[in-house]
Amino acid sequence: MAHFIVIGAGLGGLATAHGLLGLGHSVQVYEAAPILREVGAGLVLGANAMRALQQLGLHESVHPLGSAVTSLKLFDQNGRLLQNADTSVFTRALGFDNVGIHRATLQQALLQGLPADTLVLGKPFEGFQQTPTGVEAFFTDGTTAQADFLIGADGIRSRVRRQLLPATEPRYAGYTCWRAVVEAAQLELPEGQSGEIWGNYGRRFGYVPVGNGQVYWFACLNSPAPQNPKFRAYRVADLQREFHSFPAPVPALLGLTRNEELLWNDILDLKPLRQLAFGRVLLLGDAGHATTPNLGQGAGMAMEDAAELVACLRHTPLITDAFRRFEKRRLPRTTRIVRTSWQLGRVGQLENLLLTGLRNTIMRLLPAAVSQSQMAWLYEEDNKE
Numbered sequence: 470m471a472h473f474i475v476i477g478a479g480l481g482g483l484a485t486a487h488g489l490l491g492l493g494h495s496v497q498v499y500e501a502a503p504i505l506r507e508v509g510a511g512l513v514l515g516a517n518a519m520r521a522l523q524q525l526g527l528h529e530s531v532h533p534l535g536s537a538v539t540s541l542k543l544f545d546q547n548g549r550l551l552q553n554a555d556t557s558v559f560t561r562a563l564g565f566d567n568v569g570i571h572r573a574t575l576q577q578a579l580l581q582g583l584p585a586d587t588l589v590l591g592k593p594f595e596g597f598q599q600t601p602t603g604v605e606a607f608f609t610d611g612t613t614a615q616a617d618f619l620i621g622a623d624g625i626r627s628r629v630r631r632q633l634l635p636a637t638e639p640r641y642a643g644y645t646c647w648r649a650v651v652e653a654a655q656l657e658l659p660e661g662q663s664g665e666i667w668g669n670y671g672r673r674f675g676y677v678p679v680g681n682g683q684v685y686w687f688a689c690l691n692s693p694a695p696q697n698p699k700f701r702a703y704r705v706a707d708l709q710r711e712f713h714s715f716p717a718p719v720p721a722l723l724g725l726t727r728n729e730e731l732l733w734n735d736i737l738d739l740k741p742l743r744q745l746a747f748g749r750v751l752l753l754g755d756a757g758h759a760t761t762p763n764l765g766q767g768a769g770m771a772m773e774d775a776a777e778l779v780a781c782l783r784h785t786p787l788i789t790d791a792f793r794r795f796e797k798r799r800l801p802r803t804t805r806i807v808r809t810s811w812q813l814g815r816v817g818q819l820e821n822l823l824l825t826g827l828r829n830t831i832m833r834l835l836p837a838a839v840s841q842s843q844m845a846w847l848y849e850e851d852n853k854e
């Protein structure tokens with residue numbers, strides 16, 4: 470059995486630790502943050518992500534903590550229905566729900582069940598050195614750690630990736646996004662229904678139930694450059710002004726939001742990489758294939774990565790070969806997700822009124838069966854040889 474270092478205790482790093490321990494390997498996860506605080510807003514784990522959690526033996530502990538999402542309704546700014554995607558079709562076909570869940574709840578669930586000494590907090594990773602027989606990791610506090618293999622699960626700004634591929638930088642998608650999770654039981658939103666409103670002038674709003682009467686919402690606006698000081702200063706009242714003409718439940722959800730609950734991030738991704746396996750080092754999750762959130766697959770891809778790594782290690786005894794197999798099997802799918810999500814974001818953020826009208830007409834006329842078949846690949850298993 471081998472010893473693995475995992476850099477990053479995000480969703481991908483924790484799921485991977487479960488998978489490796491399940492195979493009998495020893496694992497040490499190093500996380501930069503001194504405590505795992507309640508950060509992040511909501512997530513959707515598609516049926517594919519829930520299947521990956523099942524493969525990792527984590528489905529039963531995660532599923533009850535979220536809320537099943539059975540439909541995604543798309544509206545225009547006047548509240549007219551453009552599309553009604555029945556996502557329960559995929560649930561029936563795969564046997565797994567699509568689940569809305571708070572990111573912090575999911576992170577805690579992944580943390581539980583790991584032996585207490587698996588995780589080292591407050592340990593920012595700085596770099597590594599790879600030899601024919603092992604890997605040495607260096608931390609900013611001057612300490613080092615040795616292992617047989619190292620997994621970079623340290624997110625979109627991965628330092629592991631920066632050492633391997635110094636030229637790769639996150640790319641800005643052209644829009645910026647506010648998010649929150651609010652207590653919204655009193656709104657009595659239809660059970661299992663998530664919604665998105667594609668408005669005019671690049672305004673977009675979405676919401677998903679995440680369980681216990683809580684609803685996750687996001688609101689996007691175009692911004693030519695990232696880190697716009699005007700948007701940095703935005704509070705709930707500014708969003709209420711920007712989205713004042715949006716239909717229910719938008720005003721109510723904003724009305725239930727406190728300023729301190731508001732998260733703001735520019736939307737970034739990573740131009741698809743050609744390599745994830747580098748000898749004894751592997752990139753995984755956002756470190757290897759960060760995506761814009763338009764398909765709701767960022768966390769799902771990290772869960773699939775962890776499950777696929779386990780499958781590769783089971784199939785291929787030599788671990789460096791298993792890493793290469795992982796790369797071969799994951800890159801086509803993650804690349805497609807990143808590219809499709811990028812394109813979908815461009816359509817959703819259209820500003821020109823003529824193009825917006827055309828887009829909305831096409832969406833309205835698109836038969837449900839066609840949009841469903843377009844979504845089906847999201848839930849497919851990885852391409853099997």
Ligand SMILES: Cc1cc2nc3c(=O)[nH]c(=O)nc-3n(C[C@H](O)[C@H](O)[C@H](O)COP(=O)(O)OP(=O)(O)OC[C@H]3O[C@@H](n4cnc5c(N)ncnc54)[C@H](O)[C@@H]3O)c2cc1C
Pocket residue numbers: 476477478479480481482499500501502508509510511512513572592593594595622623624625626627628648753754755756762766767768771
């Ligand atoms: C704070 C936060 C909030 C998020 N909120 C949402 C959300 O609300 N909705 C959504 O759809 N997606 C959200 N995401 C993104 C989503 O969680 C990811 O797509 C998905 O979880 C991929 O997981 P990951 O483990 O690859 O990366 P991440 O979840 O980004 O985790 C990476 C981890 O590595 C740690 N790390 C980074 N650098 C170092 C270093 N040098 N040394 C040690 N550790 C390091 C980070 O602190 C983090 O814990 C969020 C990510 C983060 C970090």
